[in-house]
Amino acid sequence: MRQANNITPRPHRLVPPKIILTKYPRAVFLAATVAMGLSGVLLCSLGAGPSFAKTPLEQRWDRYDGWELAGFRLEGVPPGIDGRLKDGLALTGKRRLFRGRERPLFRSGLLRDDMARIRLYLAREGYPDAEVFPESDLRLRERRLSLVLRIEAGPPVLVDSVNLRGWPAGPARPAPSAGILPLPGTRFLDPMLEQSRAKLLRLLRNRGFAQARVAADVTPDSLGRAVITFTVTPGIPSDISEVVVSGCSPDLVPLVRRLVNIAPGERYSAGRLEDATFELRASRLFRQVTVTPDSIAPGKVKVVVELENARMRSIDASVGTWSDNPWMVRTGWNHRNLLGGGRGLEVHGAAAEHLWKAGGGLTWIGWLSPRALTRAGVEWITEKEDSFESREWRVDLIRSLRPRGRDMAHTGVSLSSIVLTSFSSEDEGAGDQDSRLLELWADRSWDWADNPLNPRSGGFAKLAATGSPPLGFVGYPYLSAQADLSLYRSMDDWGVLASRVRLGLAAPLGSAEVLLSNRRFYAGGYSTMRGYGRRELGPRDEAGLPLGGNAVILAGTEARIPAYRIVDLVLFVDAGQVWRKPGDISPGDVRTAVGFGLDVHTPLGPLRAAYAQNLGEVIPGEPKNLWHFGVGYPW
Structure with a gap:
């Protein structure tokens, strides 16, 4: 039975002394804010511990401890901060997909803590006179209550x-x-x-x-x-008198000076010291990096670089879904300073259902730019697809630069010897193809996601271009470009909305009429378009073998919704198509699929299972629905 509100405990005010700016100096306001902050920290850490006397508020409300909290809301929150304030309260609870909003059982200690959090938060937002009044609607027989915290924020301080x-x-x-x-x-x-x-x-x-x-x-x-x-x-302007390096091995000192890139006599700049710290850490040669100024005379500053060598050897191993392979195992060994002076050696290998590769190379820091990592290496690659097989030997020279954070820029040149066999009679390059390619390529990526493994906000973008000039020894010259964009938007308790788009275009150059099969665009599968099997979207021959194409457009959106503990429900829409030539692009050819899936979060990344249903009329031989399994997010 729903009880009248006359049995609700009398609204109780638990606020510090009011801060009235017209009567008291700013120091009182700051002292009160600090005091509220300390009390909030104590309340959060100690809770309603039995060794502490209960406050008058708790004494009025503890008779309802253990009751079910049927509802909870805030009233009177100033505009613009309602959602942010409520999300930080313990009584708000958590939203679960299959069980709705899960709120804790009512405790007077939780009420006390949340009221303190509200006052502290509003004080920091410019409302130092805010007061909070708890009110409830009780159901005695069911031992349930709905709680309202009515806020009187008062006028803001401008x-x-x-x-x-x-x-x-x-x-x-x-x-x-x-x-x-x-x-x-x-x-x-x-x-x-x-x-x-x-x-x-x-x-x-x-x-x-x-x-x-x-x-x-x-x-x-x-x-x-x-x-x-x-x-x-301000003091007087200062110049840098010298740069002192200590703590690292002697062979790395010249490299450290190149990475710091500060010459004696330069005008002091805190930003230059931050850049130097970033470059030293990005080199992965040092466990500890400290770059600080030391004033040695009026107008003179010494830059002190204190370092500690890192462990130079590392072994990496990973399993997941990269490119369009359903699974891939990768491993590698690296010694970043095997030859001294920041010159190292790395070897790596990868195995997948359709790909095998192994290689290695020499690496060094500072060629052409003190911030660049350069690699000269060799690689062996074998691809086994339904429509072709290829064996490739490649030597390459790659220069990598990290402009900031996780952003990357790569440029490279490679020379390849390729033996490729096409199994499709409709492929213009059918049969055995023995070719050499000289490829010049570059890519630039921007990564502003909040978490590279499990992003909830931000995004990722990448531009890539490859060109093989029509020289005499180049068998199939071509030009190719691709753009990718992924965006992530947090939906608070409802999880994350992830979206992506891809555009790729390519064309043969010179006398070549086609691209090699392993240089074309393909789509379909776990990481591209889940309405189709791997590489089954786009042109195919009479036998159903995928031929790939010179143009691709892909788009997708998926909602990753927390369901139960480490399990997320995924709802998605994928769309896209592959065309033989860019001139064949037509919106009417785009295929669309919808589906759902489950993600299980593990230390290796999310284990994913997804069911996709194609929309619209299905072309004979194309699937109507299918399942996909993989490790890691496709974007």
């Missing part, structure tokens, strides 16, 4: 004005549109001061002011608004 004092004469003052200083009229946020102070400090230290200091102060005006003042003590 920025009245921003003053910048002591700015040096050299560098330009930051413009209001630069995003460095808070804007008058905006809501005052507690992290705002430190963020702006750090940006000002970075700007000065990148202009040579190695000893710069920035202090921030906030005072209230007569209307309770915040007056922010940044006081700069």
Whole structure:
């Protein structure tokens, strides 16, 4: 039976003393915010421990401990922060696909903690006077309650004005549109001061002011608004007198100096030191990297580089789904400094259902650019497909550069000797083909996903181009380009929405009329279009053998929804097609499939099973539905 609200405990206020900016200095506001932060940390870590006396709030509500929490909502949250605030509360619970929202059993300690979290969060968002009032709707016989936390946020603290004092004469003052200083009229946020102070400090230290200091102060005006003042003590501009390297093996010191790339006499810049730190870590030659400035005289700074050699030898092994192979096992051995000075040796191998390859090469850092990794190697590749078999020996020279983070840029040149046998009588290059290829290629990738193995936000993009010039010894010259884009969007408790698109175009050059079979585009299968078997999308001969093509378009979207613990439900839509020539592209040829699947998360990556159903009219010989299995996300 639903009970009237008159038996609900009287709303209880558990808030620190109000912070009234018109009467108290900023120090009181900061002290209260810090105190609330410390209390929040203690509440989160200690909970309602039995060794601590219960608060008056808990004493009023502990009679309902253990009751089922049938509903929970917030009222009165200021616009723009409702979702972010509620997601961080323990009483919100977690959304499960097959069981809906799972909320914890009611505990007065959880109520106390969540109320403290709300006040702390709102104080940091510019509402220091916020108060929280709990209200409930009870069902006594069922021992259930629905809880409402009613919030009275009060007026926000706004920025009245921003003053910048002591700015040096050299560098330009930051413009209001630069995003460095808070804007008058905006809501005052507690992290705002430190963020702006750090940006000002970075700007000065990148202009040579190695000893710069920035202090921030906030005072209230007569209307309770915040007056922010940044006081700069710049010091004098500094030059770099020397770079001192210690801790690494002697053979690596010249390489370290090239990677640091700072010459004595240069104007000091904190950004240059950050770049040097990144390059040293990206080399994977050092376990520890520290690059710091040391003031040795007025206007003089010594850069100290402290290093510790890493373990140079490594063995890698992995299993998963790469390219369009249902499975692949890869392994490799690498010694990054076998020959000294950052020169190493690597060997690798891979085995898959349709591919075998092995190779090795010499690697070194700093050729043509102090930031580049260069590899000169040889590789043997065997491909066994339904429509062809190929054996290829390849020598290549590859230069890799990491512009920032996980972004990569590669350029390379390779010379290949290929023996290829085509099994399709409709292939213009049918029969045995003994050819040589000189290929020049480059690719550039951008990776801004939050997690490379299990992304929930961000994305990945890649552009690649390959050209084989029509020289006398080149059997099948061609030009090829491909663009890929993947995007990830978090749906909070509902998981992740992942989307991808691919466009590829190719054409023979010179007197060649076709591309070699192993240089064409193929689609269909686990990693491209799940409505078809592997490489079965696109042109095929009378026997059903896939011929591949010179143009491909693929698109797909899938929702990865948490279902139960390590299991996710996947709902997806895939579309695409392969055409013989770019001029044959027609939207009417695009095939579409929908389906569902299950992901089981393991240390090796997600184990995936998916069922796909083709939409529209099915061409004779094409599947209507099928299953796919794989390891790892296709994009």
